[in-house]
Amino acid sequence: MEINDRCGDCEFFNNDPEWIEAAFPGLNSLSSAYASVRAEAGTCSRRGLFLPPWKESCRYFKHIERACIPSD
Amino acid sequence: MSEHVETITSEPALRQQLGWSELWKKEDWWAIYLGIGIVIIALIAFLNGSTFIKSLSINPGGLKWTSFSQLLSHFAKNYQLYILQLISWLIIFGISTRVLGISTSKFIPSFIVLYALSIVMFSIGGWANASKYNLEPPLVALVIGLLIANVIPLPKWMDAGFRVEYYIKTGIVLLGATFPITLVVSAGPVALVQATVISLITCLTIYFAATKIFGLDKRLGAVIGTGGAVCGVSGSMAIASAVGAKKEHLYTSVTLVVVWALVMILFIPFVAKALGLHPGIAGAWVGTSEFADAAGFAAATAYGHMAGNENAAIQGFTLMKVIGRDMWIGIWSFIFALIACLKWEKEESGRKPDAMEIWWRFPKFVIGFFVASFFMTSITASYSAAQFSKVVKPDLIAPIVSLRTWAFIFCFLSIGLTTRFRELKAAGWKPFGAFTIGVLVNVTLGFLLSVYAFGHYWMNLGK
Numbered sequence: 001m002e003i004n005d006r007c008g009d010c011e012f013f014n015n016d017p018e019w020i021e022a023a024f025p026g027l028n029s030l031s032s033a034y035a036s037v038r039a040e041a042g043t044c045s046r047r048g049l050f051l052p053p054w055k056e057s058c059r060y061f062k063h064i065e066r067a068c069i070p071s072d
Numbered sequence: 073m074s075e076h077v078e079t080i081t082s083e084p085a086l087r088q089q090l091g092w093s094e095l096w097k098k099e100d101w102w103a104i105y106l107g108i109g110i111v112i113i114a115l116i117a118f119l120n121g122s123t124f125i126k127s128l129s130i131n132p133g134g135l136k137w138t139s140f141s142q143l144l145s146h147f148a149k150n151y152q153l154y155i156l157q158l159i160s161w162l163i164i165f166g167i168s169t170r171v172l173g174i175s176t177s178k179f180i181p182s183f184i185v186l187y188a189l190s191i192v193m194f195s196i197g198g199w200a201n202a203s204k205y206n207l208e209p210p211l212v213a214l215v216i217g218l219l220i221a222n223v224i225p226l227p228k229w230m231d232a233g234f235r236v237e238y239y240i241k242t243g244i245v246l247l248g249a250t251f252p253i254t255l256v257v258s259a260g261p262v263a264l265v266q267a268t269v270i271s272l273i274t275c276l277t278i279y280f281a282a283t284k285i286f287g288l289d290k291r292l293g294a295v296i297g298t299g300g301a302v303c304g305v306s307g308s309m310a311i312a313s314a315v316g317a318k319k320e321h322l323y324t325s326v327t328l329v330v331v332w333a334l335v336m337i338l339f340i341p342f343v344a345k346a347l348g349l350h351p352g353i354a355g356a357w358v359g360t361s362e363f364a365d366a367a368g369f370a371a372a373t374a375y376g377h378m379a380g381n382e383n384a385a386i387q388g389f390t391l392m393k394v395i396g397r398d399m400w401i402g403i404w405s406f407i408f409a410l411i412a413c414l415k416w417e418k419e420e421s422g423r424k425p426d427a428m429e430i431w432w433r434f435p436k437f438v439i440g441f442f443v444a445s446f447f448m449t450s451i452t453a454s455y456s457a458a459q460f461s462k463v464v465k466p467d468l469i470a471p472i473v474s475l476r477t478w479a480f481i482f483c484f485l486s487i488g489l490t491t492r493f494r495e496l497k498a499a500g501w502k503p504f505g506a507f508t509i510g511v512l513v514n515v516t517l518g519f520l521l522s523v524y525a526f527g528h529y530w531m532n533l534g535k
Contacts (some may be wrong), residue, residue: 015376018173021231023319025495026326028363029487030333032237032306036100037401039432040090041313046320047283050312054426 007044008053011062015042015053099238102168104440107245109164109474111444115451118468126467129474132191133209135198143195149514158187161478166236174232182233186489189216190481210350210370210484214337216485217488226489234486239307239435240366242396243479248444249472250419251390255533256445260395263356267396268519270360273300273517275404278510285509286502290416291317292324296503299325300510303401303435304333304364309492310401310433313393314409314425316418323497328507331499333367336515339373352533353522355388359396360518361511366394370484382535388522390441391533399438402430427430 007013014020017033023043027033041052046060095101114125130153135141136385147154162183170176193216196202197209220226275297282293295317299308308325311317340361344354355372372389376382409425455464499507522530 011236022228023325024322025497026330026491027305027309027322028231028234029236029305029330029491030366031309032235034097034099035237035305035306035309036094036098036436037310037433039310039313039429041309049316050162050309050319050322052313052317052429055316 005061006053006062007042007051007055007057008040009061010044010057011063011064012044012046012060013042013051013053013064014045015040042060083149096171097173098240098436099168099172099235100436102172103238103241103437104443106164106168106242107248107440108444108447110246111249111448111472114279114468115448118464120311123467125471127153128160129471129478130154130157131194131474131478132198133194133477135195136200137195137198138200141371142199145449154191158184159238165235169232169235169238171519174235175229178213178229178232180231180233184233185230186233186485189485190211192216193481193485203377206378208341208374209481210374211338211341213481213484214334214370214488217485218334218491219488221489221492222494231490234489234492236366236483236486239479239483239486240369241440243369243483244365244390244437245440246472246476246479247386247390248441249443249448250469250476251387251441253442253445253449255387256391256395256442259391259529260535262526263359263396264357264392266360266526267392268400270514270517270521271301271397271400274510274514277513278506280388281509282503282506286506288502288506289318289321291315291412292321292503293506294411295321296325296328296507297510298404298408299329300332300363300507300514302404303398304329304367306364306435307401307404309516310405311408314405314429314433315412320497324499324503326501327496328503329363330496332507332511334491336362336511337367337371337374337511340371340515341378344375345378349379349523350527350531351376351381351385352388352530353527354379355390355533356392356526356530357387357388357518357522359392360522361515362389362393365393365398366483366487369480370487373480381534384530385420387533388530394438394441398435401435402433405433406430 020033020042022034039052041050044051047058090097117125130150132143132146135143137144164178165183166176166179169179191215193209196207196212278297278300279293282288282296283290294315295308295312298311299305305326308322308329312322340358344357354375358368358371362371368389372385373382376385379385406425406427406429409429413424452460452464
């Protein structure tokens, strides 16, 4: 099965709105990280980019650790 | 490997797309629920002859008081209504921000401070000599908010209650209820033409100034170009993610937009006043040349007060900014995403953007504006002009306008209270130069189109 990893699945990606407003001083003065226009975009701490979570992953991709549901 | 696949497929990519949960995870939708909810409650109260909403929408802005004793007696007489109003705001904003993920324990004290300051702003606006000294509530709120934020070290957690965008979006949906849909249909296309011409020229000016004159990165050019031409920080955020810009590009745009937006809030109303512009024309000019909804409403409302026709200025601004510019942000993002993918990222084998991104980035609160406008126009169409003036206007429209004004004052104060100049990142003189060239082109062109090309349309507003 082919997996197309996305930035949204990467450990370096962070799109928590509270965190984004703290990370970009002044953003909440005339806009908001809770707005529809952001469309879940977030930052990549590895490459220093602002990206949508559906962007195809790069060579630095590191899968985020999630609780797995074991398959019987 | 199979275990890896299981991990991905057994759990949805939580951070990729919100899907249906956007309906409760985005403030745009909450602004719609609150705005439409208030309109429906006001309508039910009106149809049942109840004065509940009318009483609850109290504000001291229209007192025209000449002595403190008059003002104090107003509060002494109505303090229970103000307490009830505060509790109502706390409930509706408190619950919704809680669902959005904002801490209630931070929101409540912060909002109480905001409410108390708003009472002060309304009281200043309600002073009989306020307009004589240009003490327009939006401008006073902005300046006092800026002073507090930059002189008194307010704790950062208080930003939880200073939700600029949430309040302005709620106010815009409420504005829709007093905005005839017929006006949207008749003047909307003109606004769209003017806004599109100026947005294109401004964006291209900033982009080419940034990339060709100052030799800046093309992604930075796109981010600040859209910030200056379409929708300020929100536009920059959308484009930054569409083109995969650097974080520094967004920092730069935030700083440039915030600084220039504050300058424009003061510049346009006073220049318009000096030139004696019709408030509809000035509103259209603000809508063309201001960068963000919140800042633009502050400027348009302030000039509307100065010129004695707030309605015309707000209508001109709304047509130009909300309908002419905001709605198209998703399309701008899509176009830039296409350019980034097909031209800038060839070597990175970038994925073609999905047309659905237009919808994902669409500022959904605009839907609430249209629904409220259509709904209330349909309801009030059955009343004669005389009935409308005698009954509908004071008992239904006026309370909605008052609640909208509250939402706007919360927003104007919050702009100031969240703008801490010491925290803004340095933008650099090259981006500042490129952006400033765009601002000059935008303001000049916006003035020419608003006054000379389409002025006859905007002069008919507010009647």
